[in-house]
Amino acid sequence: MPRHPKGTTAGFKVKPRPRPKDLYGENEDLPVNHDWSHGKWTKDGDQWKPDPNGKQIIMSPIREQKDGEGTCAYHATSVCIEAAYNIKYNSDLPIQLSVQELLDCVKFKVENYKSSTRLKVILDWVVDNYLSLESDYKHTTGNLGSDCLGKGKGADWKAVTIMKKDFTDEEKEEVREKEVLRLVHEQPIIVVFDATNTFVEWSGKEIYRGVTIDDEEGASAITPKEDHEDLQKHAMLLVGYGTTEDGKTNYWIVRNSWGLSFGEGGYGKVARASSLPGGETLITKIFTVEAAKVKEKVPSMAQEQEDD
Template sequence: MIEKHEKWMNFHGRVYKDEVEKSKRLKIFNENVKRIEASNKLNRGFTLGVNAFADLTNEEFRASRTGYKRQSKHFNLKSKSKSFKYENLTNSVSSTMDWRKKGAVTPIKNQEDCGCCWAFSAVASMEGLNQIKTGKLVSLSEQELVDCDTSFDEGCEGGLLDTAFEFIKSHGGLTTEAKYPYMGTDGTCNAKRAAIKSVSIHGHEDVPENNEDALLAAVAHQPVSVGIEGGGFDFQFYAGGVFNGECGTELDHAVAVIGYGVEEKDGSKYWLVKNSWGKEWGEKGYMKIKRGGGAKQGLCGIAMKPSYPI
């Protein structure tokens, strides 16, 4: 295991401050690897892998990599939408959808040790809508949201999707990633950079809660931002396949649903999700989550709080 840990350290460029820290991390790494290997022997339809998070406890991982609605003050939100424009289209959607194939998904990004998944999720659905409307795929700035959207949302300390969309609408849009690059930390709002707006929206709509058919209708027409419970062990080390692992409905992470489909080998229905944990996680940064057949909230609560820009 020591040799395995050394190889892993070299691959991920991990350096520890001293031998005490290294010994502590080796112990955590050892426990995680054993649990990953035990899980994979169960043939659950998806696999776990020894990824960049293998020397973190689940508590450490959750603290740095999630970040959806941590503060109770967010629940005074007045902006909840009443309309749902895809309401009458739930029965007339294609059997599969992958917005990557339509050119509406930017490459996988990495939020790093900053709990601003909410910004990445909101930006991903906005990038998708912009491409659908204009034919141009433009990478937009998460850092502008982290630095400037601070009346409701709190940068690396967490935020909400609806409030992010409200901020974008009220401030005339977002600038590009190139003009306001991602830093992975809370910063001071750079008004000069943020002033050069690239893409604007009229607002947002919420998908009816706990309704996977309604979510399907929305995703058939554009990428959709969702909250999920993504802080568990199975999520931390997901490597591939249709995820059907352990997770509840305590929403703590935000991602973008960029499609859906059916697994050829066993007919499993899934949601196709774009995450913000880098390309080394999951299926090159993406994930398939089991769709339908369970609780109305959807697996990991995926159908509880979906919303999209308009």
């Protein structure tokens, strides 16, 4: 069989696919695709088993909000801190932190219930009180309002804290996706989206593009936010980015808290601004953290299961 020069197919030169426009300039050194969810968990009975291919796992297993409406911020916070810890300390297997402790201990006034301000309050609580491992403060109801058992830093089971809690430009009116690309390349970050009625119905099986309508020329456009029904906020973890094989759509990879049936094993894709009409981002807020140990030895999920 004849061999063809590199960059050709059957003697025809293959034109390299251009980089997405948001990966030029200050982002030229970034890869076109990046994904922190590369290592996958499998379940054997009641035990979670690490990736059979030996890939390093940064993320803990997918959880489900159960009946806890409005608890997405708690889930996103706990897994963001887990990921930051696992990357910083180069853990072979990840730790799993308690989301139930946050649900029980971080209280809100009614007027703040659906605001992204909730994330700031949750992160402040972790700075002031530290956070426990899942094995020491287990996920039970998934609901708000239970008695808090973990207030204060002094408890022996406290494991992890955070050193900083906000992205410096988080208060800007607009989120710059070029900056977000660099941030998520370093580690997963918390992102907040406008959760319209179509977002709530999103199965995660296709790339989410926001609420769109067809204009007179047949092209799709994002509808004004004031036209959206049931406009709320939804927090998820941003774990990576990529481009479809045909090169037509640039997307974010997000980890949701709607269980394994959502998307591909709990993960979905959201279109980046560079692939949306008008170039308007669907992200409304971003938060990033730096994790730190509270005690010298923090057991991984695998070590905790062995102890059980």
